[in-house]
Amino acid sequence: MAPQFLIIGAARSGTTALAGAxxxxxxxxxxxxxxxxxxALHGTPAAFTGPGDRETINRVAITDERRWRALFKPxxxxxxxxxxxxxxxxGAHSVQxxxxxxxxVRMIVIxxxxxxxxxxxxxYQTGRGxxxxxxxxxxxxxxxxxxxxxxxLWHYRRMGLxxxxxxxxxDAFGHDxxxxxxxAEFDSDPRAVLLRCVQFLGLxxxxxxxxxxxxxxxxxxxxxxxxxxxxxxxxxxxARVMRFVMPRGARDAVRSIGRRTGEIAAETAxxxxxxxxxxxxxxGRLLGDDAPAWARGQVPEASA
Numbered sequence: 001m002a003p004q005f006l007i008i009g010a011a012r013s014g015t016t017a018l019a020g021a022x023x024x025x026x027x028x029x030x031x032x033x034x035x036x037x038x039x040a041l042h043g044t045p046a047a048f049t050g051p052g053d054r055e056t057i058n059r060v061a062i063t064d065e066r067r068w069r070a071l072f073k074p075x076x077x078x079x080x081x082x083x084x085x086x087x088x089x090x091g092a093h094s095v096q097x098x099x100x101x102x103x104x105v106r107m108i109v110i111x112x113x114x115x116x117x118x119x120x121x122x123x124y125q126t127g128r129g130x131x132x133x134x135x136x137x138x139x140x141x142x143x144x145x146x147x148x149x150x151x152x153l154w155h156y157r158r159m160g161l162x163x164x165x166x167x168x169x170x171d172a173f174g175h176d177x178x179x180x181x182x183x184a185e186f187d188s189d190p191r192a193v194l195l196r197c198v199q200f201l202g203l204x205x206x207x208x209x210x211x212x213x214x215x216x217x218x219x220x221x222x223x224x225x226x227x228x229x230x231x232x233x234x235x236x237x238x239a240r241v242m243r244f245v246m247p248r249g250a251r252d253a254v255r256s257i258g259r260r261t262g263e264i265a266a267e268t269a270x271x272x273x274x275x276x277x278x279x280x281x282x283x284g285r286l287l288g289d290d291a292p293a294w295a296r297g298q299v300p301e302a303s304a
Contacts, residue, residue, distance in 0.1 A: 001069050001070075001072040002069060002072060002102040003080045003081050003082050004079045004080055004106065004201070005080075005081040005106045006081065006082060006084070006087060006098075006102075006106075007081060007107075008085070008088040008108070009086075009087065009088030009110070009111075009165070010089075010111050010112065011159055012112065012121045012153075013112035013117055013183045014112070014183050016083070017186075018110055018181075018194075018197070019083040022081065022194065022197055022198070024210075024211070025203065026207045026208065027077060027079050027203055028079050028081060028203070029079070029081070030080075030083065031071040031080065031082040032071070034084075035060070035084040035086070036061065036068055037087075038062050038063060038064075038065070039086075039094040039097040039101065040084060040086035040087050040090040040094045041063050041090075042063050042065065042068070042101075045058075045063055046058045046061035050149070050151055050154050052129075053150065056151075057151045068101075086152055088165050088169075089159055089165060091165050092168055095172045099172065106177055106179070106200065106201060107178050108179045108197060109178060110182075110183055112183035112184075113183075113184070114160025114161075115268075115269045115273050115276065116264070118135075118139075118159070118272060119262075119264040119269075121159070122135045122156055123261065125153065135156075136265070136268055139156060139268075142154070157275065160272075160279075162280075163279040163282030163286060164279055164282070175290070180287055180291070181193055181197075182292035182293060184294070185293075280294075283295045284296055
């Protein structure tokens with residue numbers, strides 16, 4: 001078994017909400033975990049070195065083919081998907097893996113204005129208690145962190161180079177196997193975007209309730225709650241029990257207590273937009289009319 005579709009990225013662009021909403025379709029199932037990371041990391045144990053990497057990605061990543069295939073149970077009525085954002089970021093590696101392990105798979109990409117995506121990733125890591133630096137200080141530290149082996153979510157600036165990351169997928173699979181979505185459109189009209197996804201997968205909409213809950217929003221949370229959550233997460237047994245007795249919605253509700261969102265500084269947003277300009281132009285050339293509005297120089301997405 002192998003998935004019939006992948007949500008390949010980008011991180012902090014709504015992939016979890018998208019996967020959760022598509023999983024409401026009567027014929028769609030999403031793997032558990034949603035991000036096995038196999039196609040990007042297969043064959044090598046995950047050994048990232050950033051704060052929290054051992055408790056998060058190193059613990060959940062599945063790099064063994066047998067275990068990865070076991071996520072997708074045989075059922076002719078079911079269309080299986082997974083949503084590892086590492087697939088897009090490590091494209092040079094994962095394209096070859098897709099060709100080897102699931103050559104007929106279809107891929108969904110959802111992209112967010114890169115400066116907003118970078119800030120959201122920083123807020124998310126801060127809210128989980130791993131990030132201790134300001135956004136600007138973290139951007140300055142990024143090259144050192146990458147060299148030291150921090151996992152991809154710490155690559156705030158680097159993960160926004162979508163044109164560079166999409167190029168090998170388009171070269172290998174063409175445009176027909178890729179559906180590129182705009183995070184801003186998903187945010188404003190989730191129903192229309194979800195229906196596009198279902199049609200892209202060749203499924204009908206009968207019995208499908210296209211509702212997209214907000215999940216994993218980047219925000220700063222009270223340090224006491226973060227400390228308790230981190231202490232519980234250190235135990236695999238307790239973490240599994242919590243996932244069993246508390247549905248995801250309940251866990252998200254607890255995580256929302258005391259949550260407050262920040263706002264990116266205007267000068268930082270402007271610097272990042274300038275940094276991404278050439279890559280955004282490449283993205284526009286690769287996708288043409290299918291490019292997100294902000295990549296076509298139209299209505300920009302808010303940076304916060």
